[in-house]
Amino acid sequence: MQWAYVVIFVLLVGDCLLPFLPAETSVIAGGALAAGGQLRLPVVLVATVAAVAAGDLLTHEAARRGGRRLFGRWTGKGRPRRVLTKVSGALQRRGGAIVATGRFVPMGRTAVALATGYARFPRRRFVPALLVGAVLWSCYMVSLGYLGGRVFDQPYTAAGVGSVVSIAVTAVFAIRQARAPKKQHEGPNGRISDELHGQGRAQG
Template sequence: MGFVDTAVTSPWFYLALFAVAALDGFFPVVPSESMVITAGVYAASGGPELVPVVVLAALGAFAGDHVSYVLGRGSGGRLVRRARPGTRRHRAFGWAGRTVAERGGLILVVARYVPGGRTAVTLTMGAVGFRLRSFSLFAGVAAVSWALYGALLGYVGGAAFEDDPLKGVAVGLGLALSVTVLVEAVRFIRRRRTSDHTTGGTTGDVAADVAEAR
């Protein structure tokens, strides 16, 4: 905790926060959300200022999304084709392609809260040539809402456990995990309903064909 205290209260922390949020946009193994939540926890007790935390996290996320978009635009469909069938990456790209075609830029806002989803969506948008102006608009909304969400989650935990930042971080991360689980549960239920509906329609068609043949 002493190391974390020193790191979070350092003036260089703001630059690190921006860099990690940007990197997470196209390299989704960097724990940017955890870093934003931790910053929010310490902001509640006078550590880094809350407003700069939100601004820099949002700017970093916005920049990272555009890097991912440019990578997708430059490589075309190669990144999508390289994803092996049956893998999580292949499913993420498949989901991204379908949702971008159906809902456009709005899915970019939702995808920022889906593990691995935002990178798949931004790469796919670049690959399919989604209009940059619209992409930037939705990417801005997604980045600001995500930064506010993470920082305020941490701030709530930090305010509740001002004398014990570790508990504040645990509460913030727990709330974020709960939101992620909820989003994934809703997606799972919708997939099941869609699958059942499709199966039902196919079965009905087969039954009709059999009846007609008789």
């Protein structure tokens, strides 16, 4: 089943620009298959980390090089500069944390990769934070599949259960964020979080 590693890699790279791809499910399935001995756990983990990092970096670089023109079309006349100022301020204060944790937020991977590229976030800060986030997320998702594979005899059943758990956790996080007091999402540069979420909706 050597092709399975390639499938996981391709889906995860493409997931950054095409979020409807079943990338998370493929990673969980890879972990479940590793638990059953069909795949090698270290290889699944390495393929996942490499794909997440590659996809985010490609999207970031694409936004860095051509994002201003595209972003201007999405947001309308006059607004891109205001959004850029707010996003840049947020990244300056806590850019590393935003990049590292963006993958755990619904649509966060795409929004963060595009926003950091568009705002010209320094690569020397982006890449280390990206790698930390890629490792953390990959360990989390592969572990869901692996533990499920240990509990259930069928790897596809384990993948299904793991996917449901992942969706549930993400949904709970999204609901808590939506219900949080509005002032928590604001900072010295204004409604930064709202602007980032607005980008995510535009990209979706």
